[in-house]
Amino acid sequence: MLDKLETAIGSSKADYTDIRYEENRQVTISYENRELRRLSTTTSQGGHVRCYANGGKAIHSFSRLEDLEKGIKQCAADSQIAGSHRKAKLSLATTEPLRGQLLLSPEKDPRKWPLDEKHELLKHYRDLLLSIPKVVVVAGAYSEWFSHRWFVSSEGTAIEYDLLITNIGFQITARDGNVVEKTVYSVGGRDDYSNLLDRDEEFLERGRIAAELTTADQLPAGNFPVILDSDEASVFIHEAFGHLSEADGLQDNPAFLAKLQIGAELGSEILNVTDDGTILTAPGGHLVDDEGVRTRRTELIKKGVLAGRMHSRETAAEFSEELSGNMRAVGPKFTPIVRMSNIFIERGTSTFEEMVSSIDHGYYLVGAKGGQTSGDAFTFGAQYGYEIKAGKLGRLLRDLNMSGELFETLQNISMIGDDLRFAERGGCGKGGGGPMQLNAKSGKGAPRIKINKVTLGGAR
Amino acid sequence: MIDEVLNASMELFDSSEIYHKEKADTSVRYGNWDLRNISSNRVSGVMMRVKKQGKLGIASATTLDDPKTLLEAALDSAKHGNEIPYSFSQATGFPQVQSYSQEATNYPTARMIEMCERAKEEVREVLPDISLNITMSKEEEHIRIATSGGTRAEQLITNVDFTISAPIKGAGISVYRFKSEVAPFEYPAEVVREFIRRYRWTENAVTPATKRMPVIWDPVALYMFALALCAGISGEELVKKTSPLMDKHEKQILSDKITLVDDPHSPRVGVRGFDDEGVPTEKRALVERGVLRSFLLDLRTGAKLGARSSGNGFKRALFGGGTSAMPTTWPANLWLEPGEASLDEMIAGLDEGIFLSGGMGFHSSNYTQGHIAVRAIGFAIAKGRITGRLENTMLSGNIYEDFKHVRAVSKEVELGSLGYYPYVLVDSMQVVGK
Numbered sequence: 001m002l003d004k005l006e007t008a009i010g011s012s013k014a015d016y017t018d019i020r021y022e023e024n025r026q027v028t029i030s031y032e033n034r035e036l037r038r039l040s041t042t043t044s045q046g047g048h049v050r051c052y053a054n055g056g057k058a059i060h061s062f063s064r065l066e067d068l069e070k071g072i073k074q075c076a077a078d079s080q081i082a083g084s085h086r087k088a089k090l091s092l093a094t095t096e097p098l099r100g101q102l103l104l105s106p107e108k109d110p111r112k113w114p115l116d117e118k119h120e121l122l123k124h125y126r127d128l129l130l131s132i133p134k135v136v137v138v139a140g141a142y143s144e145w146f147s148h149r150w151f152v153s154s155e156g157t158a159i160e161y162d163l164l165i166t167n168i169g170f171q172i173t174a175r176d177g178n179v180v181e182k183t184v185y186s187v188g189g190r191d192d193y194s195n196l197l198d199r200d201e202e203f204l205e206r207g208r209i210a211a212e213l214t215t216a217d218q219l220p221a222g223n224f225p226v227i228l229d230s231d232e233a234s235v236f237i238h239e240a241f242g243h244l245s246e247a248d249g250l251q252d253n254p255a256f257l258a259k260l261q262i263g264a265e266l267g268s269e270i271l272n273v274t275d276d277g278t279i280l281t282a283p284g285g286h287l288v289d290d291e292g293v294r295t296r297r298t299e300l301i302k303k304g305v306l307a308g309r310m311h312s313r314e315t316a317a318e319f320s321e322e323l324s325g326n327m328r329a330v331g332p333k334f335t336p337i338v339r340m341s342n343i344f345i346e347r348g349t350s351t352f353e354e355m356v357s358s359i360d361h362g363y364y365l366v367g368a369k370g371g372q373t374s375g376d377a378f379t380f381g382a383q384y385g386y387e388i389k390a391g392k393l394g395r396l397l398r399d400l401n402m403s404g405e406l407f408e409t410l411q412n413i414s415m416i417g418d419d420l421r422f423a424e425r426g427g428c429g430k431g432g433g434g435p436m437q438l439n440a441k442s443g444k445g446a447p448r449i450k451i452n453k454v455t456l457g458g459a460r
Numbered sequence: 461m462i463d464e465v466l467n468a469s470m471e472l473f474d475s476s477e478i479y480h481k482e483k484a485d486t487s488v489r490y491g492n493w494d495l496r497n498i499s500s501n502r503v504s505g506v507m508m509r510v511k512k513q514g515k516l517g518i519a520s521a522t523t524l525d526d527p528k529t530l531l532e533a534a535l536d537s538a539k540h541g542n543e544i545p546y547s548f549s550q551a552t553g554f555p556q557v558q559s560y561s562q563e564a565t566n567y568p569t570a571r572m573i574e575m576c577e578r579a580k581e582e583v584r585e586v587l588p589d590i591s592l593n594i595t596m597s598k599e600e601e602h603i604r605i606a607t608s609g610g611t612r613a614e615q616l617i618t619n620v621d622f623t624i625s626a627p628i629k630g631a632g633i634s635v636y637r638f639k640s641e642v643a644p645f646e647y648p649a650e651v652v653r654e655f656i657r658r659y660r661w662t663e664n665a666v667t668p669a670t671k672r673m674p675v676i677w678d679p680v681a682l683y684m685f686a687l688a689l690c691a692g693i694s695g696e697e698l699v700k701k702t703s704p705l706m707d708k709h710e711k712q713i714l715s716d717k718i719t720l721v722d723d724p725h726s727p728r729v730g731v732r733g734f735d736d737e738g739v740p741t742e743k744r745a746l747v748e749r750g751v752l753r754s755f756l757l758d759l760r761t762g763a764k765l766g767a768r769s770s771g772n773g774f775k776r777a778l779f780g781g782g783t784s785a786m787p788t789t790w791p792a793n794l795w796l797e798p799g800e801a802s803l804d805e806m807i808a809g810l811d812e813g814i815f816l817s818g819g820m821g822f823h824s825s826n827y828t829q830g831h832i833a834v835r836a837i838g839f840a841i842a843k844g845r846i847t848g849r850l851e852n853t854m855l856s857g858n859i860y861e862d863f864k865h866v867r868a869v870s871k872e873v874e875l876g877s878l879g880y881y882p883y884v885l886v887d888s889m890q891v892v893g894k
Contacts, residue, residue, distance in 0.1 A: 035542055036540075037786065038518055039537055041536065041537070044505070060502075062502055063504045063523055064525070173702055180828075372835075379820040380824055381821060399831060403834075457833040457892050
């Protein structure tokens with residue numbers, strides 16, 4: 001395949017050309033209660049071409065390998081048209097050409113695990129959850145995604161590499177009269193099957209909480225101090241700060257770039273944030289990105305000061321900053337865009353008890369429930385929470401969404417816990433100027449953190 | 461090719477269904493006033509569902525070029541599958557809809573560049589200091605569905621889109637306007653004008669007081685209302701018995717100013733003659749003058765509820781969806797009936813309120829129960845005038861309580877997500893600000 005792609009690239013009339021070709025395989029087993037909704041092993045393949053000519057850029061996706069040469073021709077011609085209109089010429093930061101194989105070899109390889117065992121494991125966790133009183137719907141899935149990729153560039157890179165991730169996740173719905181509440185929980189997030197095993201207690205706890213939520217009070221609306229559990233804190237750092245550290249989002253937003261110059265003071269001295277794709281035990285681990293740049297560790301905030309950001313070759317050249325290996329595409333229909341790999345808040349020194357006792361009236365928010373960000377504004381939900389009164393944890397609360405402004409909120413982080421954890425469920429949606437790409441291989445982690453003030457949009 | 465694969469499948473399975481989609485698109489994207497890239501795609505996808513001894517099998521592929529592998533995967537899946545209570549479509553007649561324009565297919569890239577350049581120059585004259593983004597694209601889709609029951613459904617769909625946007629300085633959000641049509645259109649002067657008007661509204665940042673106040677919903681924000689309502693009337697939630705509308709059929713659930721029709725046939729963007737299971741689509745009222753009239757069903761949920769599919773099985777999802785996804789219940793193309801008011805009259809009539817043009821974090825709300833808690837994007841209104849963009853503001857409520865009290869619905873109707881909507885003025889919702 002590499003030979004075929006290298007030969008094809010020779011026909012390109014652009015200044016720079018690269019081709020990525022993929023063969024993907026997805027195993028899905030999903031249930032809604034006792035009804036098997038889907039058991040399938042699906043495959044897909046296709047490729048993507050990028051051309052730069054005269055400082056202009058064009059991209060092209062194709063499904064059939066026979067269409068490759070036609071695609072290169074079209075893309076090269078489009079890049080020349082783009083170059084003739086582009087005022088500020090684009091260029092690519094220099095990277096050492098890579099050659100060879102970068103393949104995964106997990107100890108307990110899910111690709112080799114029997115399908116029936118995967119099926120039984122999913123049913124086992126489902127039955128545990130269905131045994132909980134008030135739990136009415138248990139919807140869950142085993143998913144295993146494997147992508148084998150070839151990448152060649154006109155600069156001499158020719159590599160073959162793998163991406164692999166597995167997960168078991170459930171949405172648990174409980175009902176009491178007219179009140180319906182949901183929690184979610186996922187395990188896995190690695191290329192190794194072992195992380196899916198022996199997780200009964202965690203699923204059971206999340207199921208029992210769904211049941212308890214049906215009689216919990218709703219959160220009031222207002223501004224309060226909060227403690228975020230590690231799941232929520234990791235969503236916060238991913239959504240609110242992480243996306244602003246992806247350089248492609250700043251290319252067309254000079255006002256933000258001005259605020260986010262390297263050296264800008266963003267938080268207190270206790271805050272350190274890092275993106276590290278070399279951690280292969282978290283969902284965002286990978287060996288090389290989709291423009292042939294090796295993955296690495298990038299310090300984003302050091303002692304409260306902006307220290308670096310995530311780049312493509314194009315943005316690294318434009319910003320005159322270091323390459324970071326964060327350019328990734330979720331499938332052949334997509335062009336790579338700058339993505340977080342494993343972003344996390346580094347471990348702090350505070351214990352949970354110290355955090356709770358420091359709050360007179362506030363809330364402890366637990367369990368990520370999705371989030372969204374635009375520029376420095378963010379919103380995200382919590383699966384449940386607890387009231388904190390006079391330094392003590394109190395009643396359980398439901399239906400919580402919080403919102404804030406990044407720069408103000410970073411300054412308001414006053415305590416960081418000593419209990420760093422990575423979420424096992426990846427998942428991040430970003431368009432980056434093109435169609436939405438849902439990336440399962442996006443990791444995030446954090447210890448618990450205390451924020452002095454956020455806006456809670458409760459239901460009452 | 462699709463018939464050959466179908467014929468081969470009939471020797472292996474009791475019944476089968478093949479969904480095949482090909483898509484070609486070109487787009488021109490400007491970022492911060494400059495041409496960022498030209499993108500073109502020519503991609504396809506196939507999904508096959510089969511029934512063997514009553515059990516469901518599923519397989520998908522990129523093309524129909526390798527039927528053997530596709531059929532083997534379906535056979536393997538059916539070995540493990542659950543028994544399914546429904547049959548694949550046997551429909552043979554479909555409503556004719558206008559979804560295709562040859563001009564759109566042939567629309568040249570050079571013309572798209574010209575359109576973007578013209579908009580750029582017009583905006584630069586009045587707002588030279590912003591960071592302007594423009595995207596123009598054309599897209600052609602070819603959907604084919606064939607079943608062993610005799611269904612042969614085929615539709616060509618084209619779209620031409622123009623989107624203009626710019627981030628608001630010092631804020632995290634953008635102002636954007638767009639136009640989307642089945643066929644190419646003339647320079648969209650009205651879209652560019654409205655973009656300029658709205659960008660000028662953003663100069664001041666306003667955080668309103670924390671209290672209940674009137675809210676004008678922009679058509680592009682009404683997806684939150686539509687998604688919450690469509691979850692409530694979806695076969696999925698009815699089967700799970702978690703819909704808040706279980707026992708509300710023919711009852712008043714919203715204001716009598718709300719009439720929401722699923723209308724996939726009138727000539728608009730998003731028209732469909734059949735759903736993604738090859739079932740003919742239907743035009744029908746979902747909510748009529750506030751009264752719940754009908755539900756959204758696909759083959760699976762219809763069979764489970766002892767009813768037929770309403771032609772609402774689509775391969776969509778809040779996130780994801782696509783060719784290899786299983787169909788679930790979605791509206792085909794919504795139409796919220798317009799009223800008498802105008803947007804400007806609504807704004808002029810408010811002493812205090814907000815004009816909501818979007819919300820962040822909708823998907824983390826408990827929306828299947830009608831609950832919405834989002835960061836509010838839009839504008840503050842005081843004494844009948846826009847006073848600035850919203851900052852640090854959240855909006856929360858429940859559509860089944862708040863949309864019972866609708867003060868006015870506009871005569872203007874615009875394309876939003878899942879369909880077309882007028883501006884809707886809701887009497888009072890909880891705003892969390894200062």
